[in-house]
Amino acid sequence: MHEMSSSTVTRLISEMLEGNILSLARLVTLIESEDEATPRIMKSINEHIGKAYRIGITGPAGAGKSTLIERLTILLREQEKTVGIICVDPTSPFTGGAVLGDRIRMQQHDLDDGVYIRSMATRGSLGGLPKTIRAVIKLLDAFGKEMVLVETIGVGQTEVDILQSADLVIVVLVPEAGDSIQAMKAGLMEIGDIFVVNKADRPGAEDTLNNIKAILKLDAERRNYDIPVIATEAVYNRGIKELYGQIDIKRQLLINNGQFAERRRKQRQSEFIETVINRITSDVINRLNTDAILSRYKEDVENGKMDPFTAANEVYRSIDLYGKS
Amino acid sequence: MSEESKIRVLIAKPGLDGHDRGAKIIVLGLRDAGMETIYTGLRQTPEKIAQVAIQEDVDVIGLSCLSGAHKYLFPKVVELLKAKGKEDAMVIAGGIIPQNDISFLQEQGISRVFGPGTSIKEIADYIKQHIKKK
Numbered sequence: 001m002h003e004m005s006s007s008t009v010t011r012l013i014s015e016m017l018e019g020n021i022l023s024l025a026r027l028v029t030l031i032e033s034e035d036e037a038t039p040r041i042m043k044s045i046n047e048h049i050g051k052a053y054r055i056g057i058t059g060p061a062g063a064g065k066s067t068l069i070e071r072l073t074i075l076l077r078e079q080e081k082t083v084g085i086i087c088v089d090p091t092s093p094f095t096g097g098a099v100l101g102d103r104i105r106m107q108q109h110d111l112d113d114g115v116y117i118r119s120m121a122t123r124g125s126l127g128g129l130p131k132t133i134r135a136v137i138k139l140l141d142a143f144g145k146e147m148v149l150v151e152t153i154g155v156g157q158t159e160v161d162i163l164q165s166a167d168l169v170i171v172v173l174v175p176e177a178g179d180s181i182q183a184m185k186a187g188l189m190e191i192g193d194i195f196v197v198n199k200a201d202r203p204g205a206e207d208t209l210n211n212i213k214a215i216l217k218l219d220a221e222r223r224n225y226d227i228p229v230i231a232t233e234a235v236y237n238r239g240i241k242e243l244y245g246q247i248d249i250k251r252q253l254l255i256n257n258g259q260f261a262e263r264r265r266k267q268r269q270s271e272f273i274e275t276v277i278n279r280i281t282s283d284v285i286n287r288l289n290t291d292a293i294l295s296r297y298k299e300d301v302e303n304g305k306m307d308p309f310t311a312a313n314e315v316y317r318s319i320d321l322y323g324k325s
Numbered sequence: 326m327s328e329e330s331k332i333r334v335l336i337a338k339p340g341l342d343g344h345d346r347g348a349k350i351i352v353l354g355l356r357d358a359g360m361e362t363i364y365t366g367l368r369q370t371p372e373k374i375a376q377v378a379i380q381e382d383v384d385v386i387g388l389s390c391l392s393g394a395h396k397y398l399f400p401k402v403v404e405l406l407k408a409k410g411k412e413d414a415m416v417i418a419g420g421i422i423p424q425n426d427i428s429f430l431q432e433q434g435i436s437r438v439f440g441p442g443t444s445i446k447e448i449a450d451y452i453k454q455h456i457k458k459k
Contacts, residue, residue: 022410025382033330096331097356103377104366110373117380121361123331 004030009037013044016143021116024143028118031135042135045142052084052141053251056166058128058154058188063172064198065151066105067234068243073109075244076147082114084140084148088129091121098122102151116140128152129161131278134271137165154188163191164267167260168250170243172196173212175204189215193227193250196243200231225253284319294318332360332456334385337374338367339402342392347419347441351387354445360452371398375405383414384456387448388435390420396429403434413457419443 009030015023030037057065066087073083087102098121109115118136125131129152140148152162154171162169171192195216197208209229216227228246232239254260288294297315300306336352338345345367352362363381365373378386386406388399395418403416418430419439427438436455439448 022379025380029333029382091361092356095357096359098361099352099356100361100363100381101352104364107365107373110365110376117377119361119363119381121331 004035004037006037006040009040013041016139017045017048019144021113024116024139025118027139028136031139032120032123032130032132034132038135042138045138048142049138050141052137052145052148053168054137054141054148054150054166055247056150056152056162056169057172058152058162058169058191059172059196060174060177061153063174064232064234065172066102068172068196068198068232068240069149069151070106070108071234071237071240072149072244072247073106073115075240077109077112077114080114081146082144083109083116084137084143084145085109085115085117086133086136086140086148086150087117087119088133088150088152089119089121090153091123093124116143116145125161128154129165131274133161134165134267160187160191164270167263168193168247168254170194170196170247172198173208174199175202175208177208177211190219193254194243194246195227195229196232196239197229198232198234200239201233201236205231225257284315287319288315332385332452333381333383334360334362334387334452335374335378335381335383336362336364336387336389337369337377337402338365338389339369339371339374339398340390340392340394341368342390342394342420343367344391345389347391348387348389351389351419351445351448355449355452358445358449360449371401371405374402375409375411378406378414379409379411385452386414386416388416388418388420390418390422393421395420395422396426399430399435400433407434415452415456417448417451419448 012023012027016027027041031041057069059065069085073085076083085106087100089098089100089102091098100119100121103117103119106117109117120130120133120136123130133150137148137150150162150165154162169191171188173195175197195212197205209231212229216229230239230243230246232243234240288298294315297306297311301308301311334355336348338348348364352364355362363383365377374386388402390398399418406412406414415436416434417437417439418435422438422440430438437451
């Protein structure tokens, strides 16, 4: 638990807004830990956000997302854009720990002050991204990063979170995906604005590209726009410029057809509802654990004396959500 | 309502030492002890290590070196951290470090040196007991 004074938080915020990396990093930690200063921090930065363009990069482990991000960042830096990168890795459900090893592939940028890289663990969140990711992205936005790239593992339908946190989603696959793409109808195949077949020098690349294009054609009407499918070999720096070009084109297209604004509107709405739900849930669970009467319901269900639905009804009726009982 | 504080550790290999099996064992071991470990690979410079430590706001930096260059590299990391204003992280070390060098390293800001054969539990416990409360 971070016992931090209010004046320290104020100082961190103003230093961060002035470009202090130490303070930015400290604030990210506070947000990640769901520190009680979070609402204050979010309120303070609210007028400074909205300028960053957020790209989510998802796909199975081993697809080469990290390397791709490193290469893309080189091009972005050539265009003198400042970049924030968040790499997400899973938290072990057994130990609560995590190995955060994505940035090992982005080392070219370690000493570039224009690039800020942060590794985050999912910390129990089931949707592929930690639940504080949106707030952390906002910090990077307020800090002044023009592009924010978020890397996350996505294989099936566990990657829905990325839709809540990005303006554009890139799905990265490998040639070996091949026929299994046919099976990946829901989830991953639906959320990409751009598809990439990386490690395209490997056998099966051509087939995989064609499979993806075929599936996307089926979805074309719903999407109402063309979805580019690009072959890359990130390690050999091939296809990166083409990908960069497609990102630019797609970005402009989404702005022109109103989707950019619409997505952000929906994201703000869902973030609000989610935050409210989180507050209420935390509060109720806390009371279930600490209140003598309410925790008896928990015991009765655990012992099999009461079914969970009846118990939940009783709890709901006895809890005064807006009062102190 | 606050998520339990996670301990964030950077395991770094400064210098030209080409073996990281030990470092990787520590990385996995500390994960099993509930920590978030960031590993940045072989052949890191002190400058890069300091920069990563700052960006990731780590609580602990574990330096590993088997090539004998620890007397130069480890204090250099501590010096850079101080110069850049990152003074809230504990720096520990491991690898092939002669007994005679340990007190020198401790004078230079390394809290503790863990020699070959140290158990993960010992390292994890030390970290949990000694990290600076922020």
